Amino acid sequence: MTNPTLAVGAVEHHLRERRDAGRGLFMPYVTGCVTPNWTDYLRAFADAGADAIEIGLPFSDPTLDGVTIQQASDTALARGASTRRILADLSGLPDLGVPLVASTYYNLVLHDGPEAFCAALRRAGVDGLIVPDLPVHEADELADMAAATGVDLALLASPATPEPRLAEIADRSRGFVYAVSLMGTTGEQTALAASAAQLTRRIRRVTDRPVLLGFGISTPDQAREARRHADGVVVGAAVMRRVLDGAGPDDVRAFLATLRRALDQECDAPR
Amino acid sequence: MQDVMMGEPQARGRFGEYGGRYAPESLVEACRQVEETFREAWADPGFRAELARLLALHAGRPTPLTPALRLSEELGVRLYLKREDLAHTGSHKINNVLGQALLATRMGRRRLIAETGAGQHGVATATAAALLGLEATVFMGERDIERQALNVVRMRLLGAEVVPVTTGSRTLKDATSEAMRHWVSATADSHYCVGSVIGPDPYPWMVREFQRVIGDEAREQYSGVPDHVVACVGGGSNAAGTFAGFADTPARLVGVEAEGGAGAARGRPGVLHGCRSLFLQDDDGQIVEAHSIAAGLDYPGVGPEHAHLRDLGRARYVTVTDDEAARAVVQLARTEGIVPALESAHALAWVIRAARDGELPAGSTVLMTLSGRGDKDVSTLKELL
Numbered sequence: 001m002t003n004p005t006l007a008v009g010a011v012e013h014h015l016r017e018r019r020d021a022g023r024g025l026f027m028p029y030v031t032g033c034v035t036p037n038w039t040d041y042l043r044a045f046a047d048a049g050a051d052a053i054e055i056g057l058p059f060s061d062p063t064l065d066g067v068t069i070q071q072a073s074d075t076a077l078a079r080g081a082s083t084r085r086i087l088a089d090l091s092g093l094p095d096l097g098v099p100l101v102a103s104t105y106y107n108l109v110l111h112d113g114p115e116a117f118c119a120a121l122r123r124a125g126v127d128g129l130i131v132p133d134l135p136v137h138e139a140d141e142l143a144d145m146a147a148a149t150g151v152d153l154a155l156l157a158s159p160a161t162p163e164p165r166l167a168e169i170a171d172r173s174r175g176f177v178y179a180v181s182l183m184g185t186t187g188e189q190t191a192l193a194a195s196a197a198q199l200t201r202r203i204r205r206v207t208d209r210p211v212l213l214g215f216g217i218s219t220p221d222q223a224r225e226a227r228r229h230a231d232g233v234v235v236g237a238a239v240m241r242r243v244l245d246g247a248g249p250d251d252v253r254a255f256l257a258t259l260r261r262a263l264d265q266e267c268d269a270p271r
Numbered sequence: 272m273q274d275v276m277m278g279e280p281q282a283r284g285r286f287g288e289y290g291g292r293y294a295p296e297s298l299v300e301a302c303r304q305v306e307e308t309f310r311e312a313w314a315d316p317g318f319r320a321e322l323a324r325l326l327a328l329h330a331g332r333p334t335p336l337t338p339a340l341r342l343s344e345e346l347g348v349r350l351y352l353k354r355e356d357l358a359h360t361g362s363h364k365i366n367n368v369l370g371q372a373l374l375a376t377r378m379g380r381r382r383l384i385a386e387t388g389a390g391q392h393g394v395a396t397a398t399a400a401a402l403l404g405l406e407a408t409v410f411m412g413e414r415d416i417e418r419q420a421l422n423v424v425r426m427r428l429l430g431a432e433v434v435p436v437t438t439g440s441r442t443l444k445d446a447t448s449e450a451m452r453h454w455v456s457a458t459a460d461s462h463y464c465v466g467s468v469i470g471p472d473p474y475p476w477m478v479r480e481f482q483r484v485i486g487d488e489a490r491e492q493y494s495g496v497p498d499h500v501v502a503c504v505g506g507g508s509n510a511a512g513t514f515a516g517f518a519d520t521p522a523r524l525v526g527v528e529a530e531g532g533a534g535a536a537r538g539r540p541g542v543l544h545g546c547r548s549l550f551l552q553d554d555d556g557q558i559v560e561a562h563s564i565a566a567g568l569d570y571p572g573v574g575p576e577h578a579h580l581r582d583l584g585r586a587r588y589v590t591v592t593d594d595e596a597a598r599a600v601v602q603l604a605r606t607e608g609i610v611p612a613l614e615s616a617h618a619l620a621w622v623i624r625a626a627r628d629g630e631l632p633a634g635s636t637v638l639m640t641l642s643g644r645g646d647k648d649v650s651t652l653k654e655l656l
């Protein structure tokens with residue numbers, strides 16, 4: 001077995017360190033270019049205690065996203081969003097002290113080619129990547145290039161993933177394993193799906209890589225419950241609905257602070 | 272290696288560099304089950320016999336190969352029409368759907384999910400569901416619901432639920448995205464019945480195999496080999512099924528796309544709806560919306576096997592305009608007494624143009640698949656009278 005800490009990049013290094021210090025990991029999401037001053041949200045995320053920040057590079061046909069992130073993507077594209085423009089905005093930012101993770105659909109990676117795409121991410125200070133329509137058996141060409149460039153390509157695991165495949169995903173994922181909490185698209189849910197606990201347990205059996213639960217997590221209670229099973233949470237639609245409804249960086253910071261507190265309380269709770 | 276032209280795809284569902292299974296992880300296991308079940312079923316004489324029985328007794332196969340005598344005389348070529356308009360429900364879509372509906376029951380699925388543009392695939396899905404006692408949910412763009420209203424009524428009569436899709440161009444591309452999103456939450460009890468040779472592996476291959484009955488019948492019905500074999504291409508299922516019967520002959524294969532939806536003729540490599548293929552894209556890699564008078568061709572991409580056939584030079588892909596297609600409808604109606612679907616009229620419009628331009632030399636033989644009938648298009652066509 002290879003040492004999992006070898007050949008991992010900045011995202012995994014950072015997340016492991018914080019996880020090992022007992023902290024519940026928190027990765028909020030924003031769609032790039034969704035508002036004119038969208039990078040202000042990144043500062044708000046960092047201030048609210050994010051451990052990593054996911055930045056969506058919007059695609060015209062987001063087949064794994066529910067209505068909220070579809071709308072956010074459309075809004076951003078109508079404002080002239082593109083990979084180039086979002087990365088240019090990021091290049092101009094001071095260091096937030098929190099690793100940035102891009103997420104997008106594979107067509108946008110192929111458009112520039114995996115090598116140029118990963119190199120552009122690195123130049124913009126992005127150290128991680130999520131591609132929800134790129135399953136592990138199709139990931140070779142991107143995974144190799146990402147590893148060579150120093151980008152952590154995080155793979156997704158689903159409640160439908162069978163056992164041997166789950167081990168392969170956990171082994172080949174970098175940064176963290178993205179545990180998809182339910183059989184569905186992104187979007188707010190009223191409760192954490194029962195499948196979330198089971199999937200997380202199964203992933204933990206095959207890896208010690210950080211495991212983040214995502215899809216549907218929208219409230220402090222859900223974050224607290226998710227933290228009982230996983231190393232942390234990804235929160236996307238719940239942020240973007242607020243942004244689409246006009247919430248500014250301060251409002252979003254206040255919302256995220258409630259999730260941060262919930263994660264911290266769960267950490268302090270006796271197990 | 273794929274050494275047989277239009278045989279089984281290469282490893283991992285590849286047709287050359289195209290194809291594959293670029294599905295979200297939540298759908299990968301479902302795709303694998305579909306592939307496994309299809310492989311078993313396709314090698315099972317019992318399944319083949321049951322499908323043949325349904326195709327004959329319910330769908331009315333074989334469909335005739337009709338010599339278009341008066342039109343041939345006008346054009347100076349010898350044109351034969353493979354009459355998928357005479358298949359039950361009015362298009363070739365029923366061939367694929369009966370196959371997939373039988374697979375769904377074999378997998379113990381109780382519901383079919385489908386996307387539809389022209390409504391023909393939706394009607395076929397609703398029909399097969401009724402026939403086999405399954406439920407059907409059909410996703411259809413709002414714009415197509417308006418322009419193909421007849422088929423919406425038919426689907427509802429047959430007991431299907433029609434879900435309007437209001438995102439993006441509100442046409443086939445968005446209906447397909449929505450069907451995929453829905454499938455993610457319904458894999459346990461539902462089968463996604465993809466309507467063309469697109470989608471993640473095994474769909475492009477499986478749908479072509481279910482449609483090859485068109486080409487196999489035509490090959491038998493036509494004595495010898497025609498100079499040209501022509502079909503319209505949306506995703507490319509009637510064309511793939513037709514070409515499959517002639518891939519190993521010297522016949523020239525021509526796929527005809529809508530000018531505003533020419534994935535094969537003008538697309539660039541990319542990934543959408545589960546496969547790597549050719550798609551219309553802008554300079555940033557965003558998918559461009561297609562525009563066609565024919566709802567079934569209003570799609571910005573093409574099936575991966577067509578992309579491969581194009582690269583190999585085995586098939587050629589050409590385009591015709593909305594106007595040319597509409598005029599072809601009228602010309603066929605008045606020479607042969609057949610009102611074709613606007614989709615099928617694209618194939619005919621190319622034959623008419625190529626005969627006039629001399630690209631089809633006088634006396635050459637052309638076998639064209641007439642993929643469907645035009646009843647659904649009356650509201651569009653009445654503007655032309």
Ligand SMILES: Cc1ncc(COP(=O)(O)O)c(C=O)c1O
Pocket residue numbers: 362363388389390391392466467468503504505506507508509510566567568612614615642643644
């Ligand atoms: C009559 C008819 N022909 C052709 C098509 C295009 O599909 P394909 O290219 O898969 O044959 C459609 C699709 O709706 C159709 O209804």
